[in-house]
Amino acid sequence: MDAEAIKRSLQGSGLRCTPQRYAVMEFLMEHTGHPTAAEIFESVxxxxxxxxxxxxxxxxxxxxVKAGLVREVAVEGRAARFDAKGMRHHHFICDRCGNVEDVKWYAVPRPASPFLGKRRLRECELIFRGLCTKCATRHESR
Ligand SMILES: [Zn+2]
Ligand SMILES: [Zn+2]
Known part of the structure; x- marks a missing residue:
């Protein structure tokens, strides 16, 4: 995404394109490894x-996040991580190193209505948990 595209997506979501918002978006587009708010702040x-x-x-x-341009990935017991990737994807969170990785999107079947009651479902995404590739191989070789 280039500068114009960032501006357009901000304006399209009804947000003024302030230098700070722009800087946050730009950083997130360039750093797709799900940085924390502290990391974003440091760099900006x-x-x-x-x-x-x-x-x-x-x-x-x-x-x-509210405007839907950035996604917050909650990681239990650790700082939330952020993601500005436009493409839909699921996440894998490593139990050991806390790394958050993208898992290619595939449609998840919507739960049958008795589970949701009167709630209105916007989307349905998965969080996988376990050991990431790096941690899993380290584990095996021990
Ligand atoms: Zn790991
Ligand atoms: Zn992601």
Whole structure:
């Protein structure tokens, strides 16, 4: 995604394209390894210390998540990780190193209506848990 595309997607979601929001989006497009809010802040701040306090960065991140441009991946017991990839995908979270990896998208069958009651389902995605490739091979060789 280039600069214009970032601007367009921000505006398309009704968000003003502020330098901070732009910086957060740009960082997430370039770093697809699901960084934490702290990592995003560090990098955005390093690039331009004038324009981002920690609170601003975190608020912008919230706005982007709410607007649907950024996805928050909750990792139990660790900091949430963020993802700006437009393509739908599932996630794999490693029990040992906490790494969050993308799993290619495939449609998940929607639960039958008795499970949902009156809730309205927007999407249905999976989180796989276990050992990532690196940790799994380390485990075997021991
Ligand atoms: Zn791992
Ligand atoms: Zn992801």
């Amino acid at each position: 701040n390093r690039a331009d210390p004038r324009c981002s306090s920690k609170a601003t960065t975190y608020n912008n991140l919230r706005d982007l």
